Amino acid sequence: MIIRRKTKKLKILLISSILITTIMSCNNEKVIDAKDISVSGTMEAELTAPPNVPKPIGDRKAKKLLVNMEILEQEGTMTDGTTYMYWTFGGTVPGSFIRTRIGDEVEFTLSNHPDNKLPHNIDLHAVTGPGGGATSSFVAPGHEKTFSFKTLNPGLYVYHCATAPVGMHIANGMYGLILVEPEGGLPKVDKEYYIMQGDFYTKGVNGEPGLQAFDMKKAVDENADYVVFNGKVGALTGDNAITANVGETVRLYVGNGGPNLTSSFHVIGEIFDNVHIEGGSLLNKNVQTTSIPAGGAAIVDFKVDVPGTLILVDHAIFRAFNKGALGMLKVKGNEEKQLYSGVMQEGIYNPEGATLQEMPDDGKETVVVQTGEKSLAEKIASGKSLYNKTCFACHQANGEGIPNAFPPLANSDYLNADVKRAISIIVNGKSGEIEVNGKTYNSVMTKQTLTDTEVADVLTYVYNTWGNNKTNVKVSTVQEVKSQH
Numbered sequence: 078m079i080i081r082r083k084t085k086k087l088k089i090l091l092i093s094s095i096l097i098t099t100i101m102s103c104n105n106e107k108v109i110d111a112k113d114i115s116v117s118g119t120m121e122a123e124l125t126a127p128p129n130v131p132k133p134i135g136d137r138k139a140k141k142l143l144v145n146m147e148i149l150e151q152e153g154t155m156t157d158g159t160t161y162m163y164w165t166f167g168g169t170v171p172g173s174f175i176r177t178r179i180g181d182e183v184e185f186t187l188s189n190h191p192d193n194k195l196p197h198n199i200d201l202h203a204v205t206g207p208g209g210g211a212t213s214s215f216v217a218p219g220h221e222k223t224f225s226f227k228t229l230n231p232g233l234y235v236y237h238c239a240t241a242p243v244g245m246h247i248a249n250g251m252y253g254l255i256l257v258e259p260e261g262g263l264p265k266v267d268k269e270y271y272i273m274q275g276d277f278y279t280k281g282v283n284g285e286p287g288l289q290a291f292d293m294k295k296a297v298d299e300n301a302d303y304v305v306f307n308g309k310v311g312a313l314t315g316d317n318a319i320t321a322n323v324g325e326t327v328r329l330y331v332g333n334g335g336p337n338l339t340s341s342f343h344v345i346g347e348i349f350d351n352v353h354i355e356g357g358s359l360l361n362k363n364v365q366t367t368s369i370p371a372g373g374a375a376i377v378d379f380k381v382d383v384p385g386t387l388i389l390v391d392h393a394i395f396r397a398f399n400k401g402a403l404g405m406l407k408v409k410g411n412e413e414k415q416l417y418s419g420v421m422q423e424g425i426y427n428p429e430g431a432t433l434q435e436m437p438d439d440g441k442e443t444v445v446v447q448t449g450e451k452s453l454a455e456k457i458a459s460g461k462s463l464y465n466k467t468c469f470a471c472h473q474a475n476g477e478g479i480p481n482a483f484p485p486l487a488n489s490d491y492l493n494a495d496v497k498r499a500i501s502i503i504v505n506g507k508s509g510e511i512e513v514n515g516k517t518y519n520s521v522m523t524k525q526t527l528t529d530t531e532v533a534d535v536l537t538y539v540y541n542t543w544g545n546n547k548t549n550v551k552v553s554t555v556q557e558v559k560s561q562h
């Protein structure tokens with residue numbers, strides 16, 4: 078009896094599961110195994126800077142696709158009067174947009190510019206494989222690495238640097254989007270744009286002028302000073318606004334690099350006709366606000382029916398009006414009184430936040446270029462500026478370092494014990510185990526390409542700051558250390 082009843086239950090289970098799978102596969106698009114798609118021919122991928130995207134794939138056959146991406150560490154504008162040392166894929170935040178189709182064999186070459194200070198790598202969420210490519214792409218300044226992968230799943234995917242400290246590399250702008258189009262491509266639209274949100278953590282408060290250092294504590298606390306689209310305040314406002322004409326369909330590829338915050342992405346004055354939720358294949362329709370997690374994306378499209386300026390925001394609204402997460406889509410064309418009768422004008426949502434007000438354009442430090450021995454004060458001034466350009470990325474603005482990764486220069490017993498050793502570390506680099514203030518570090522500092530004067534200045538600054546022993550490092554001592562090698 079018992080046995081028979083069990084078989085009956087099993088049968089019902091079997092039948093219903095067959096039914097469910099049939100229903101599900103009927104709902105699915107064509108079931109093709111991407112592994113079986115063969116490639117024919119080779120082509121170089123078109124890479125674009127935001128807010129632009131490469132041309133649609135359409136019905137192109139799967140190919141071997143060559144992607145050449147260059148990592149650049151460079152100072153850029155965060156907001157008027159405030160700059161930041163961005164680490165970038167391709168010179169922009171977010172990094173270059175990569176457009177592929179399902180079944181492509183992507184041959185990815187990552188080059189790390191020789192002027193860069195740090196090793197980096199790339200983890201592409203579109204990759205099936207360990208670390209999303211991270212382990213195969215780890216590359217030191219002045220080197221390049223090539224690895225390849227096949228795109229197995231259609232969708233919009235985030236890529237990012239995954240080098241320790243990972244959060245810091247992402248917080249400095251190392252993220253972007255890679256699109257894998259389905260067989261036959263995406264439905265045609267009139268305009269396509271690339272937007273990515275990111276949160277930034279700076280030593281100074283929002284709007285404080287000058288070059289701002291990364292603030293590890295604020296990052297850990299998730300207390301962002303800037304939340305922006307496309308790497309800076311105003312990347313998509315005023316003359317930088319994206320555009321469309323009345324009657325056109327607009328598709329936005331929206332990503333969120335984080336590192337911390339989830340985006341409540343919303344376009345004021347529009348409703349998304351279609352949303353590819355989380356960048357995947359599931360379509361939602363008639364959506365007001367879509368949630369985009371850190372390390373996630375969404376594809377939204379809508380038809381613009383009336384002229385005016387649509388405002389793109391993170392609807393966690395203080396971020397939009399006080400931290401920078403605000404962009405504009407300007408729609409040109411004739412008014413459609415039937416659809417919208419009101420008076421539309423720019424500045425309806427008159428931004429109230431500090432990030433959108435004019436900032437005094439002062440406070441920028443100037444580098445003193447001079448040869449020969451300078452006065453102590455001159456050396457400290459020039460050394461400070463050099464420090465903030467060269468060393469602070471790792472040792473931090475106040476010289477406190479980062480636990481387990483970068484040793485402190487503040488009050489450093491290791492530094493104070495031996496000037497010539499400190500000079501040698503800057504000139505020749507340093508790897509292997511060292512002990513600083515009772516803590517062990519075992520990492521790599523790349524050699525810094527500085528002139529003798531610059532080495533003397535930056536070390537003099539470090540020695541005369543944060544409780545160190547006030548050594549005045551002479552240019553001649555630097556030369557002496559150099560000649561010993």
Ligand code: HEC
Nearest residue numbers: 194468471484485489491492507508509518519520521522
């Ligand atoms: C790429 C990140 C990086 C940059 C940029 C960098 N350092 Fe370092 N630095 C390190 C690491 C990592 C170590 C520890 C090396 C080890 O473990 O052997 C170190 C060690 C040191 C030390 C010895 C340890 C201590 O804390 O006293 C000094 C001094 C130093 N760096 C000074 C500088 C100065 C000055 C600059 C700018 C000119 C600079 N570094 C730029 C990563 C960096």
Ligand SMILES: [Cu+2]
Nearest residue numbers: 197238240246
């Ligand atoms: Cu990196």
